[in-house]
Amino acid sequence: MNKIFNPKPADWNTILERPTQTVDDIEATVSQIFSEVQKNGDQAIKKYTSFFDNVKLDNFVVSQAEIDAASMNVSDELKAAIALAKTNITKFHEAQETPKIEIETTKGVRCWQEKRAIQKVGLYIPGGTAPLFSTILMLAVPAKIAGCDEIILCTPPNKEGKVNPAILYTAKLCGITKVYNVGGIQAIAGMTFGSETISKVYKIFGPGNQFVTVAKQLATKYGVAIDMPAGPSELLVVADETANASFVASDLLSQAEHGTDSQVILVTTSKKFLDEVESAVEAQLGVLPRKGIATKAINNSKLIYVENDQIALELINEYGPEHFIVCANDEDFYTNGIQNAGSVFVGNYTPESAGDYASGTNHTLPTNGYAKAYSGVNLASFQKSMTFQKITPEGIQNIGNAIELMAEAEGLQAHKNAVTLRLDALKAKS
Amino acid sequence: MNKIFNPKPADWNTILERPTQTVDDIEATVSQIFSEVQKNGDQAIKKYTSFFDNVKLDNFVVSQAEIDAASMNVSDELKAAIALAKTNITKFHEAQETPKIEIETTKGVRCWQEKRAIQKVGLYIPGGTAPLFSTILMLAVPAKIAGCDEIILCTPPNKEGKVNPAILYTAKLCGITKVYNVGGIQAIAGMTFGSETISKVYKIFGPGNQFVTVAKQLATKYGVAIDMPAGPSELLVVADETANASFVASDLLSQAEHGTDSQVILVTTSKKFLDEVESAVEAQLGVLPRKGIATKAINNSKLIYVENDQIALELINEYGPEHFIVCANDEDFYTNGIQNAGSVFVGNYTPESAGDYASGTNHTLPTNGYAKAYSGVNLASFQKSMTFQKITPEGIQNIGNAIELMAEAEGLQAHKNAVTLRLDALKAKS
Structure with missing residues (x-):
């Protein structure tokens, strides 16, 4: 395992680089x-x-x-x-x-949003x-x-x-x-x-x-x-001396057995804990049936020591892990501060495999840093948001002039006409 | 304008075909x-x-x-x-x-979903x-x-x-x-x-x-x-004899002025109304500054007569328009039944240009049939859904065995071990 101590922010991208796939x-x-x-x-x-x-x-x-x-x-x-x-x-x-979701944005202008499968x-x-x-x-x-x-x-x-x-x-x-x-x-x-x-x-x-x-x-x-673009599966664990080295090692290995290109990273604020995890991984690795795969992934894995939680969080947000396990004293610091992650596992009794199978969260998650812009699969992944609007004669009189001015300024005269015709018809009526 | 009467469903795809872009x-x-x-x-x-x-x-x-x-x-x-x-x-x-969104799925297993920018x-x-x-x-x-x-x-x-x-x-x-x-x-x-x-x-x-x-x-x-893949802008209006031919013509033209490849479609259950719209388009077209562009788009446009609302709705869902205007007596039939559309404009006083500028809905919408699977831009487009879970010792005891069995059946022993270690530690404690 690669042990890295206090890496400079300028080196984070290199250290955290994912295996590139040439397709x-x-x-x-x-x-x-x-x-x-x-x-x-x-x-x-x-x-x-x-x-x-x-x-x-x-x-x-x-x-x-x-x-x-x-x-x-x-x-x-x-x-x-x-x-x-x-x-x-x-x-x-x-x-x-x-x-x-329904709202009257201006009197007579009703807008709503509905999800459809x-x-x-x-x-x-x-x-x-x-x-x-x-x-x-x-x-x-x-x-x-x-x-x-x-x-x-x-x-x-x-x-x-x-x-x-x-x-x-x-x-x-x-x-x-x-x-x-x-x-x-x-x-x-x-x-x-x-x-x-x-x-x-x-x-x-x-x-x-x-x-x-x-x-x-x-x-x-x-x-x-x-659903989303895919890449090799990955896990990042942040842990301090309140974590259990044996549990953390088992989580790193459960990620490592997925494939030789799996990404396995530990970030810790305790040098002692880092060494304990390294020993625990070696001990547990021996008995795995998918030992060959796991060993290769573990060889590429990184154990990173940083001085405090703030630096750890910045590094983790820069990486954007698919799976993110928090075994640290100040859990809220990490759960509130994490900006980029697929799914987050909080505490010593929340192994990643719980979310893989049975906790209730989805295991189809953004890898490869896509967590910076993509959601994991969720109910909305199977729906579209559609919007609707219905405008009364009073409503179009309230917003019609604004539409005419903006359409004209954008050089779209027919857009303006569609409003002008309606406003004129209403004037003729009254 | 191309007038089409009672097209057979087998011909819908051909009639509604969008201009292909070779990229x-x-x-x-x-x-x-x-x-x-x-x-x-x-x-x-x-x-x-x-x-x-x-x-x-x-x-x-x-x-x-x-x-x-x-x-x-x-x-x-x-x-x-x-x-x-x-x-x-x-x-x-x-x-x-x-x-x-927060829920305890099993006693001791708390899962939540949060949106992050x-x-x-x-x-x-x-x-x-x-x-x-x-x-x-x-x-x-x-x-x-x-x-x-x-x-x-x-x-x-x-x-x-x-x-x-x-x-x-x-x-x-x-x-x-x-x-x-x-x-x-x-x-x-x-x-x-x-x-x-x-x-x-x-x-x-x-x-x-x-x-x-x-x-x-x-x-x-x-x-x-x-945000989404793009294609030429498009508008489909469904209208019956309760609609105003002049208003509908102005909406068709506001779409047509976008570009020569704009898609403009009227679906109607009234032959008389179809003819009225055709005349109104000709009358209004003459005075547009972007007449050249609009004329080309109008030449490719389609006025489609179908026998009843049900057939109209099926055809519209097959097409999946970016903009969909409903000027029909039974508005609810269309707003409840529409499955595939970017944004829907309901009633005689709701021109598409209202949504383009000022009603409050978003105008960045899926074209090219993408409305079948994509949402228009909305607040969620700027957010990711992230999931979290926290499991107590009791919680892992409640779901741990299920995880072990499933991980084993999938051949992922290290996933199982991550749970077994924790269950064993809890047994040793008690």
């Missing part, structure tokens, strides 16, 4: 597959499923019978755990519902070694609360051409009826253009490898919205 | 300028200002003296109009402030023939309410290397202190990378021509967020 070389591949799927639909999707996933599928719709049967292959214990997580996620996202959404759930059924909860639960009419789910087939039962079970539990056994670039392309089988959607959600990430970026060029 | 040929130019600005900063910005705007500027910071002096060149009448508009925009956007934002205001000072109100007012720390404004110089006084006056009125006399691709690149003079920002807002649009798209590749 230029995969853009050509992604573009090629997009254009084939746009032209040939299902046929192209099957071709690339065969090419990338090594399975030939005549039909990539997961049947209702398969979805129903999945329940038998999920243990009752796991079902209960998923139910608990779903309950908490539902509670927290239902609490995010907002009322219609995005009608068609597509969820992408990675498969492979780690079947991320928890991500279905994080995406499908708010989509249902928002009231999206059509929710489709794409997930790659395993070697036998099947979908993991925990994924199918969770999808059914969340009320998703359309599951497609398609992954990767071809899945994103299918949801972007639509095919004989897959519906075109308005917004695509979900994590994925760098092929999926580039494909989602390309989808935006074709008018499809995406 | 591939400008992407190379935009990329080149981005890489020069990234490398050479101010020098490259000045080079391209000279190239595109034909003015040589030693210094593109607009001085406080120039900003202050602008007030003398804006009439008192226009100042009063701008003040009225600002008051209404402020009222409507302040009403959008949301409280902290995006710290650094950049506003782009086009100059040229129409100085869009109204757009400053639409962007700077919510940015100030949100509490953005740094708000910078870029706007292109005119032939004399100056900025229109109405733009400077409005910027000052909104509390913007950093104005740069830079436009086009080089302005967007400057805000993306920062230069000796211009601050790097986290999110860029504002309209522009297709060069600016492509530059904003490219900015997102470098981690900068943008």
